Amino acid sequence: MEKIANQKAWFLVLPVFAVVAFSAVIPLMTVVNYSVQDTFGNNKFFWNGVGWYQELLSPSTELGGRFLASLWRNLIFSAVVLAIEIPLGIVVALAMPRQGRGVAFSLVVLALPLLIPWNVVGTIWQIFGRSDIGLLGYVLNRLGFDYNYVAYPIDAWATIIVMDVWHWSSLVALLCYAGLKSIPEAFYQAASIDGASRWAVFTAIQLPKMQRVLLIAGLLRFMDSFMIYTEPFVVTGGGPGNSTTFISIELVKLALGQFDLGKAAAMSLVYELIILIICWVFYTVMTNAGQERRIEREAA
Amino acid sequence: MARLDLVDLAHAYNGGTTHADLVLKPTSMTWRQGGAYALLGPSGCGKTTLLNIISGIVRPSRGKVLFDGKDVSALTTQQRNIAQVFQFPVIYDTMTVGENLAFPLKNRGLPRAEIEKRVSEIARLLDLEAYLGRRASRLSADAKQKISLGRGLVRADVAAILFDEPLTVIDPALKWELRSKLKTLHRALDLTMIYVTHDQTEALTFADTVVVMHEGSVVQTGTPEELFARPEHTFVGYFIGSPGMNIVAGEVRGREAKIAGHTLALKRSYDSLPAGANIEIGIRPEFVSIAPPRPDLLSAHLERIDDLGRTRFARVRVDGLKLAAAIPPGLTPDGEEVGLTFDPAQIHVYADSRRIEGAA
Numbered sequence: 001m002e003k004i005a006n007q008k009a010w011f012l013v014l015p016v017f018a019v020v021a022f023s024a025v026i027p028l029m030t031v032v033n034y035s036v037q038d039t040f041g042n043n044k045f046f047w048n049g050v051g052w053y054q055e056l057l058s059p060s061t062e063l064g065g066r067f068l069a070s071l072w073r074n075l076i077f078s079a080v081v082l083a084i085e086i087p088l089g090i091v092v093a094l095a096m097p098r099q100g101r102g103v104a105f106s107l108v109v110l111a112l113p114l115l116i117p118w119n120v121v122g123t124i125w126q127i128f129g130r131s132d133i134g135l136l137g138y139v140l141n142r143l144g145f146d147y148n149y150v151a152y153p154i155d156a157w158a159t160i161i162v163m164d165v166w167h168w169s170s171l172v173a174l175l176c177y178a179g180l181k182s183i184p185e186a187f188y189q190a191a192s193i194d195g196a197s198r199w200a201v202f203t204a205i206q207l208p209k210m211q212r213v214l215l216i217a218g219l220l221r222f223m224d225s226f227m228i229y230t231e232p233f234v235v236t237g238g239g240p241g242n243s244t245t246f247i248s249i250e251l252v253k254l255a256l257g258q259f260d261l262g263k264a265a266a267m268s269l270v271y272e273l274i275i276l277i278i279c280w281v282f283y284t285v286m287t288n289a290g291q292e293r294r295i296e297r298e299a300a
Numbered sequence: 301m302a303r304l305d306l307v308d309l310a311h312a313y314n315g316g317t318t319h320a321d322l323v324l325k326p327t328s329m330t331w332r333q334g335g336a337y338a339l340l341g342p343s344g345c346g347k348t349t350l351l352n353i354i355s356g357i358v359r360p361s362r363g364k365v366l367f368d369g370k371d372v373s374a375l376t377t378q379q380r381n382i383a384q385v386f387q388f389p390v391i392y393d394t395m396t397v398g399e400n401l402a403f404p405l406k407n408r409g410l411p412r413a414e415i416e417k418r419v420s421e422i423a424r425l426l427d428l429e430a431y432l433g434r435r436a437s438r439l440s441a442d443a444k445q446k447i448s449l450g451r452g453l454v455r456a457d458v459a460a461i462l463f464d465e466p467l468t469v470i471d472p473a474l475k476w477e478l479r480s481k482l483k484t485l486h487r488a489l490d491l492t493m494i495y496v497t498h499d500q501t502e503a504l505t506f507a508d509t510v511v512v513m514h515e516g517s518v519v520q521t522g523t524p525e526e527l528f529a530r531p532e533h534t535f536v537g538y539f540i541g542s543p544g545m546n547i548v549a550g551e552v553r554g555r556e557a558k559i560a561g562h563t564l565a566l567k568r569s570y571d572s573l574p575a576g577a578n579i580e581i582g583i584r585p586e587f588v589s590i591a592p593p594r595p596d597l598l599s600a601h602l603e604r605i606d607d608l609g610r611t612r613f614a615r616v617r618v619d620g621l622k623l624a625a626a627i628p629p630g631l632t633p634d635g636e637e638v639g640l641t642f643d644p645a646q647i648h649v650y651a652d653s654r655r656i657e658g659a660a
Binding site: 184186187189190192193194195196197200204205208209 | 355357376377378382383384386387388390392393394395403404407408448451452
């Protein structure tokens with residue numbers, strides 16, 4: 001039978017093309033367009049080639065210095081947040097009840113911070129930490145600590161990190177809890193018969209079985225913390241000085257504050273590229289881990 | 301290694317005390333040191349509960365567990381020196397086979413040299429030597445189940461090894477192999493082994509003593525031969541053997557039984573049957589044969605023939621009763637009407653499901 005060539009079928013995918021074009025491709029291309037030109041408004045453009053990119057990546061220029069400094073802040077922030085939230089999430093998940101009425105209660109309590117809008121979280125901590133009226137700030141100062149997140153970079157960082165831990169550790173805990181719940185009871189019984197200590201049960205059974213959810217939790221938390229904007233913007237506005245200015249905040253200052261659209265476009269593309277690369281690495285690691293398991297299963 | 305005694309054991313998961321609440325009805329029994337036992341029964345009959353009580357995973361609501369006369373009821377699984385193999389292989393994913401086998405010994409703080417000696421010994425017994433350095437998670441289900449077993453065997457001091465339907469996830473072809481491996485190990489190591497299963501073939505080939513459970517009670521304990529020849533409970537007759545025992549309502553008076561209006565001679569005399577009891581007559585299909593219809597035989601209607609290869613069984617109907625009967629070699633039933641002959645020595649009489657011993 002002869003195959004019927006029906007070119008009308010292209011019309012069926014047209015809506016998708018249109019949506020993707022308007023939602024992703026065209027805006028992205030606009031940004032690319034800006035990133036290779038300089039503009040002073042009035043729709044006047046001057047060709048700049050890869051000039052912005054060169055500036056961005058060289059620490060000696062003003063733009064490069066700002067970008068690299070904020071990139072470092074982002075990386076340090078993500079590392080600290082992950083180093084606290086992952087172990088904390090595991091500990092919380094281990095401490096949660098496995099059955100009974102406590103399960104529903106603890107799940108609801110853990111889910112609460114996740115349901116609060118980001119800017120509200122920022123506002124809560126902004127007020128909570130104020131040394132004049134905030135409960136935390138006031139109490140700390142009364143206890144003799146000179147705590148002031150508006151004045152001291154260390155205090156600002158501590159506030160933002162504690163806020164992020166408060167906001168997001170629940171997510172890690174819930175994922176770990178799901179991983180723990182999927183372990184059959186026989187494993188614990190066998191371990192108890194084998195005379196395993198609590199620590200041995202954790203390292204030999206629970207941790208290996210949580211490996212996958214931990215990878216997902218790590219990925220989600222890394223991406224989110226790397227793209228953080230709202231909460232530090234509300235609490236510190238990037239200050240004191242530039243001490244809590246992350247890339248996203250820098251970007252907004254550049255694009256909306258200084259109206260340096262070319263620089264901002266170049267920076268956002270590099271920012272996006274970094275996120276994409278890290279995403280890809282995570283994705284590859286995760287699917288490889290899955291693949292390994294599948295091969296093991298097939299061999300079995 | 302030890303003798304296990306269960307003293308007036310009973311258990312209810314919901315904490316109740318009425319007969320209906322008890323998933324394990326009051327049970328007392330003794331497991332001989334070095335015996336190979338099978339706990340046989342359908343799903344939900346309480347066999348796993350009984351096993352978990354012995355291993356200490358479940359604390360019984362009532363009664364005591366004794367190991368060599370010592371009360372261990374209050375001890376944890378860890379303190380009891382019990383090994384248990386579960387339905388699904390339990391292995392520690394991140395460890396090698398060797399590390400898996402060494403795990404129980406390491407937890408008990410044995411010296412390294414001793415651990416290595418035991419592990420290589422057990423690996424040799426289980427044919428796992430070639431895999432010792434491999435990651436355990438990459439092995440097949442039967443090898444994993446061997447590792448689970450090995451972790452029990454590796455301890456020199458285990459009182460008993462308990463198996464909870466250990467062959468469920470194993471390929472049929474490998475089941476037979478693993479079972480004979482278990483048998484060999486049992487002979488070589490002189491361990492008490494208790495094997496829970498709902499598969500009669502598994503139970504009868506593995507064990508020298510089979511404990512049949514039904515609705516939370518032990519209904520009969522005996523060798524496979526005893527269970528076959530003298531089922532003490534209609535459930536045993538029906539559950540063991542394939543096809544299971546024919547159990548039909550009937551009347552028994554002295555040395556005569558009446559089934560569907562037909563009188564059968566009995567080998568023994570049953571004079572004092574409990575009044576008002578539900579009387580049933582049981583005979584295994586192997587001891588009922590079909591024959592060409594004759595006036596002195598119980599006549600039956602042939603429904604179908606099950607050809608099992610070596611033997612053939614006829615499914616017949618007598619009035620409302622359904623029976624299975626052997627077809628003697630060489631006989632080809634001619635037409636749908638057949639006669640049934642019974643071996644009088646193999647007819648059992650049951651009153652309220654319990655076998656009644658007749659007088660000679």
